[in-house]
Amino acid sequence: MTTSQPIVVDSVSVSPDHYIDGQRVASASRFALSSPIDQRPLGQVAEGLDAHVEAAIVAAQQAFAAWSALTAAERKPYLDRFAEEIGRRADAFCRLESNDAGVLLSRMRHGVVPRAMLNITWFAQHALTLQNRPIETEQAHHIVRHDPAGVVAIITPWNAPLMLSTWKLGPALAAGNTCILKPPEWAPLTCSLLAEAADAAGLPRGVFNVVQGTGATTGARLVSDPRIARISFTGSVPTAKWIAQAAGANLVPCSLELGGKSPFIVLEDADLDNAAATGALMYRNAGQVCLAGTRLLVHARVADRFVAAMRGYVEKLAIGDPRDEATEVGPIIHPRQVERVQGFVQRAVAGGARLLWGGGPHPFGAQYFQPTMLTELRQDDEIVQNEVFGPVLTLQTFGSDDEAIRLANGTDYGLGGVCYGATEHATAVAQRVRTGFIWVNSFGIRDLAAPFGGIKRSGIGREGGDWSFEFFCDIKDVVVPKKPFRASFSQR
């Protein structure tokens, strides 16, 4: 089948086809893509059928022999070139993701594209440290090897497709695996451009493959295949449960980075203005950020002052077209998500919650929603317990540290958290919150060497630094005795 006409978005062209074994592959079946900015149609994207998934697995298996045989040092120049080719296309990446996912163009430029490049180069560099970690004991010399696992399936969500795909691809490829990326169907374009960058960088064919398609068909087929050695998934809890079952059927390790309902604690001794400014940041990406602190827990004695300060910041937020440099909050990804967000708010209000601000659609357009804050809530309310994944926060008050921690830990999620207060006090409270990470008097400080991931319903496993490689590698201990070994049944 001949390749398809490119999709052209804001003068940027990108292929809507798969990328398998170094070739663009069209599909007889396609799905429609539209922009969250203004609901205009962007084009038709290839839907991965069984034959495409099969071809990608075969290509990745064939490429594995040569790619895995290279040393990390030999793979590094390929990956550095891959990052360079991403950088060369920076403007195109920014425009595509702003148009298909609704991410701010300014954030793409200053945050996401540099981070995507670092996701590739940092892990290529870190891989060099893996093969030289002997363990010496009196008895033996242990050579601890990090061997590539095989063909890796990478499944990513729509809220940060470029960042999250490269966050997985970087370590997976640096470890010597070959990869099949299944991009999010609501925002598939930057993943397609990644294939172009990989191609230009000269990554050997089959090392990196992209199979577009919906989750229930293409994604499900991919993760159910026993030839897949690892599944790395970021997305929702229901999908994670499905994937974990498919992985379990084949005994394939899977890494699951899921949603959150992270507490944002404001202690009585907090710098309230700073805390309020950070609070307003939780509306970034229209609240479609897994790690946002969406449950404001504020000491009762400072709650009024905190709310007044935060209201001041929220009222100034510029809501609009994400391509406009001045915009701070863009659209919600899909009409279905807008409905979902509105439903959460309506049910909360019907159940007795009070709106502090927002609560409905924003006049800028059909997929824009007002930054919203609800209060007068019970801990078991739906809106307190469930991830909205939209610009909707809740506010509860507390009277003691113990109560703050009880509320903070009182959901099934455990991804992140934020704690504002006098540094020593806030640090002590933060350490009692049961999550995978928590920021003290700050938000969003990240280092690729640090572990990232959640507990409870927020996921299984950690990404970042050594943790990524522990997942993507088969770790092997080669034990070489220091003294001549002689078999004996009495040996301990």
Ligand SMILES: NC(=O)C1=CN([C@@H]2O[C@H](COP(=O)(O)OP(=O)(O)OC[C@H]3O[C@@H](n4cnc5c(N)ncnc54)[C@H](O)[C@@H]3O)[C@@H](O)[C@H]2O)C=CC1
């Ligand atoms: N912990 C983290 O780092 C992050 C978590 N998320 C979570 O992701 C969710 C939003 O993303 P969505 O795209 O709505 O999630 P989703 O779970 O519906 O989809 C995520 C990806 O999984 C694919 N998929 C769906 N069903 C599948 C199946 N049966 N087999 C294989 N693949 C399948 C989709 O096509 C998509 O590529 C939110 O709940 C959010 O919290 C989002 C970003 C980061």
Ligand SMILES: O=Cc1ccc(S(=O)(=O)O)cc1
């Ligand atoms: O929404 C998911 C998400 C967003 C950001 C990051 S990171 O902190 O930049 O690594 C991870 C996951």
